[in-house]
Amino acid sequence: xxxxxxxxxxxLLAKFKEGISENQIEELTKGYAKLVDLIxxxxxxxxxxxxxIENLHQxxxxxxxxxxxxxxGVTEYVAHPAHVDFANLFLSHVEKVxxxxxxxxxxxx
Amino acid sequence: xxxxxxxxxxxLLAKFKEGISENQIEELTKGYAKLVDLIxxxxxxxxxxxxxIENLHQxxxxxxxxxxxxxxGVTEYVAHPAHVDFANLFLSHVEKVxxxxxxxxxxxx
Numbered sequence: 001x002x003x004x005x006x007x008x009x010x011x012l013l014a015k016f017k018e019g020i021s022e023n024q025i026e027e028l029t030k031g032y033a034k035l036v037d038l039i040x041x042x043x044x045x046x047x048x049x050x051x052x053i054e055n056l057h058q059x060x061x062x063x064x065x066x067x068x069x070x071x072x073g074v075t076e077y078v079a080h081p082a083h084v085d086f087a088n089l090f091l092s093h094v095e096k097v098x099x100x101x102x103x104x105x106x107x108x109x
Numbered sequence: 110x111x112x113x114x115x116x117x118x119x120x121l122l123a124k125f126k127e128g129i130s131e132n133q134i135e136e137l138t139k140g141y142a143k144l145v146d147l148i149x150x151x152x153x154x155x156x157x158x159x160x161x162i163e164n165l166h167q168x169x170x171x172x173x174x175x176x177x178x179x180x181x182g183v184t185e186y187v188a189h190p191a192h193v194d195f196a197n198l199f200l201s202h203v204e205k206v207x208x209x210x211x212x213x214x215x216x217x218x
Binding site: 008009010011013033036044045046047048049050051052053054056057058060063065071074075078096097098099100101102103104105106107 | 118119122142145153154155156157158162163165167174180183184187205207208209
């Protein structure tokens with residue numbers, strides 16, 4: 001099992017507060033995606049909604065995944081003013097959130 | 110923002126029970142990885158340990174991600190005897206778990 005060189009995945013799971021509209025979620029998603037253009041170490045971004053069938057999602061409805069080349073890149077991202085502003089806005093709309101960073105060990109690509 | 114065709118990501122976050130050894134976690138990870146060889150619709154697998162700095166991991170320490178070509182593939186996987194056996198073993202060792210499936214919308218690859 002080999003560690004992928006130079007990749008850190010930054011995963012955020014969110015359950016938005018009750019009463020938030022689909023439009024507001026779309027705006028937040030666009031704001032999140034825009035960080036790729038503003039923060040150099042953020043290399044890619046994708047997102048999705050839960051469609052799982054095992055009923056183990058614990059209420060989380062959205063996932064957002066970005067990639068970095070190193071933990072130094074994540075540290076720069078976390079401290080970047082564009083991220084700080086966006087995070088304050090985003091977190092004000094979530095009931096719960098998980099942020100998880102990892103260096104993937106690939107078993108089968 | 111375009112949806113990646115024919116990809117479903119199956120993400121599992123785990124916090125293992127206190128007292129489990131690193132060896133036991135390694136055995137469980139190998140057992141998880143082995144499912145790629147046993148269950149045809151499971152196309153890839155990687156995993157990692159949390160290295161996040163924002164203190165929003167909510168106690169989760171490990172992530173496991175596999176990919177499928179469709180939700181039908183996930184359904185086949187979930188019902189497969191090799192998965193059922195492994196899931197029973199795995200879940201007996203976790204204090205908490207989240208399973209999240211999604212079709213990624215790529216913004217920047």
